Amino acid sequence: MARNRQGRAGGRLARGFCFLLLALSPLPAAAQAPAQAPADAEWRAFSRRYVAPGGRIIDTANQGISHSEGQGYGMFFAVYFNDRAAFERIWGWTQRTLSRRQDALFSWRYDPRSSFPVSDPNNATDGDIFIAWALLMASERWDVPDYRAAAARVATAILNCCTVEVGNRLVLLPGISGFQRAEGIVVNLSYYAFPALRALSRVVPDRRWARLERDGLELIREAAFGQPQLPPDWLLLGRSDERPAIAPGWPPRFSWDAVRVPLNLAWQRVDAPTLSAANRFWANPENPHRPPAWIDLRSGQMPPYAGHAGTRAVHALTRARLGEASGRPLRVADAPDYFGAALVLQARIAETMPPEPPALEPPEASPPPPQNRWFTELGRAVLTRIRREDREDPNPVTEARWSRPDFLEPSQVRGVPSGLRGLVPPR
Amino acid sequence: MPALAEFSKQYPHLRVDIGTEAQDVDWVSTALQDDLQTERPDVALVGAAALALGKTRGLWRVLPAGLREANHASMGGLAAQMRPLTGEEAIVVSADPGGPFLLHRRSVLSEPPRGAATLLDYARQNPQRFLYPRPSAAAFGQQFVMALPYLLGDRNPSDAQSGWEQSWRWMREIDPYVAYYASGSGEAMQEFSEGGIDLLPVSLGAFLQGRMSGRLPEDARLASFDIAPAIPRGLFLVVPNHVPPERMVHIEALASFLLRPEMQTLAFGRGLLPAGPEFGIDGPAPRTDAEKAAWDRALPMATAVMAARRRLSPLPADQLAFVLGRWDEEIGATHNDGR
Known part of the structure; x- marks a missing residue:
C-alpha cells in the first residue's frame, strides 16, 4: 500500500513538474495594440x-x-489608483468590523440589517489574501511600516490556518x-490569486507560497x-485517492466563482490549458448567448442569458493573453453590480500590471550542529587552510530566492445559504 | 468635526467618547457604525438610517425627558417634525429643513420635470442621465424615496409595507434608466458636478453647501416638485444601551453645547442653512465675504423652493428600516440599467 501510494505521488510530482515548466512558459504576445491601464475615472466610478x-x-x-472579499478588492483598487484616503477608510472599516479576535484573519460576511451583523465568524481565504496583498502594496507605495506589519500578520495566519497537506499537495482551504x-x-x-500569493512571499518568505502555486496549478x-x-466553482479533493471531483452540495457549475480561475491564470500570465478551455467555451458560436454566464458541468445546461460585463472582461483578458484581439475595454459602468464591476476592474488592471516575480523561497533549514562542535570547527579550519577558502567570496550566495505566487480572489460563498454566488440569479 | 473639538477644548474635565459612522463626517453620517459593542462609545452621532436600524434592534437607550424637551426648545419646529423618527431615543443636533429638490443645470435642462410621471418620461428619453443614491447609504435617497408616495398619490404614505403600491412600482419602472445608485450623497453630488448626470434629487442644505464651497457648477439650479413635501433630514444624538446612567450628565452637557448657536455655525451647515423662524433654524451669518456673497445669491432660490412646500415628518423608525431593507432587496439588488 505504502509503495503504491508513493508511486502515485511520485508520478503526480513528475507530471506536476512538467506541467509547471509548461505553465510558466510565457504566453504569446497579444496581436493588437498595447492595452492601456484603467484610468482613475474607473476607480471613481x-x-x-x-x-x-x-x-x-x-x-x-x-x-x-458586505464581505471580506469586497473589502480586499476595495483596498487593492484604492492602493492601485493611489487613493490613500479611500484606502484608509476601507481598511479602517474592515479592521473595526471584520477582525477576528483569535487570529489576524477576517470574518467573511457583514449584514447591515441583521441584529448580529457579523454572525458567522468563519473567514474567507480569498478575502484575507486580497486584504494582505493590498496592505503590502500600500506599505510599499506609501512607505507605511504598520501596513507591512499587518500584511505579515495576515499572510502568516493564512499559511498557518488556511493551508493543509493532502497527500503530497499543499492545498489552500x-x-x-x-x-x-x-x-x-x-x-x-x-x-x-497567483500574483498575490507570490507577492506575499516578500513579506513572509516561506516555501509554502511556491508550493501553493505549484500544487494549485496542478x-x-x-x-x-x-x-x-x-x-x-467548488472542488472536492477526496481523502482516499486525492483525486479532484465536483464538490457535492453546490451547483456543479463553472460560474461566478470559477470565472476567476482564468482571471488569475491570465493575471499571472500562466499558459494553462484552462485558459484556452475557457476561451473556447466563452467564444463558442454555437452558444446562443455569448459569453454564457455559466454552464452545468454535468448536464451541459446553460442559462438563457449571457454573462455580464465581468464575465466579458475576463474573457477579453483571456483573449488578450492568448494573442487574440480583445475588443473595446469594458468599463465599471458596464457592470450591473458590485461583483461584475470588481471583475471588470481586476481584469483591466491585470492586463497591464507587471507580473509578480516568482515567490521568494528561503533556504532549507540548516541541519542541527553536531554535538562535538569544537572538533568540527577545528576540522573546518584545517580544511579551509588547505583549500584556501578563507578568501572572501566575490559572489556570495543570496540567502533566499524569490519566486512569486499569484494570489487568489475571495468568493462570497460560505456554505449554501443565501448569498451563495452560484445561487444568485446572474444578470 | 470642529464642534466636537471645541467641546473637548472647553470642557476638558468632561470625557465623552463619541462614535460617528464615518471618520470623515462633515455633514450627516450615513451608515450605521457597527462597532458600538467593541469601542463602546458614550454617544453616537448618526443619520436617519442608523437611527432607524439601531432603534429597531434596540441599540439605543431612552433619553431623559428633560433632554428631549430642551431639544425641542432649541431646535424649534424641526425637532417636533422629526419626532416620529426620533421617538424617545434620539435628539436632533443639526438639521436641514428639507428635500427632495431636483438639482439640474440651466444650460443643460432649463425646464426640469416636476412630477413623478414626467421624471419617468425624462429618464426613459434620456437613459443614464438621472440617479438617486441608495437610501440605506444616503440622505438624498431617503428623502427622495419618502417623498414618492406623495408625488404618486399612494394610498398611505406613512405605511411603506401596504400603502406604497405605486411607489414601489414606479421605482421598478425607472430602474432601467437610472445611471446607478450612488453609494453616498457626496458621491452623487460629485457625479452631478462632473456632468455625469443631469438630474439629482438633493436636500436644500446640500445645495447651499455646494454653492458656498464652489463645488457646484455656476448654472446649477434647484427645482421643486409640484406636489412633493419637504422632508427634513438631521444628525441625531443617540446613546447606546451599555452607557450607565451616571454618564448622562456628561452627555447632556455635550448636547446643550452642540445646540448653541455658535456651535451650529461650526457644525455641518457652517451657519449657511436658511435662517429665520420660518425655517426652524436661526443660523448666524456666514464667516467670510465670499460665503456671504454666495449666500446672498443662493438664498432667494432656497427661499422660493421652500416657500410653497408642505413640511412633513420623515417615516417612523420601523417604517424607514423596512423601506431600506425592501429597497436593497427589490431595487438595488436587481438593478439592471438595460445595457
Missing part, C-alpha cells in the same frame, strides 16, 4: 457605486451586504472551518470537467 462613505464595500446584488470533511477537502480554485489542470473541460 467604482467608488461612487459601491464604496459607502464609511469604507464599507456594498455588494449591491446581495441585499447590500477556502476558510478555517467547514471545508475539511469526512469525504475530503473542499477547495475553491478561484481563491488561488489542481487546476486536473480539474477539467464536462465537455468544456473547465473547473467547477
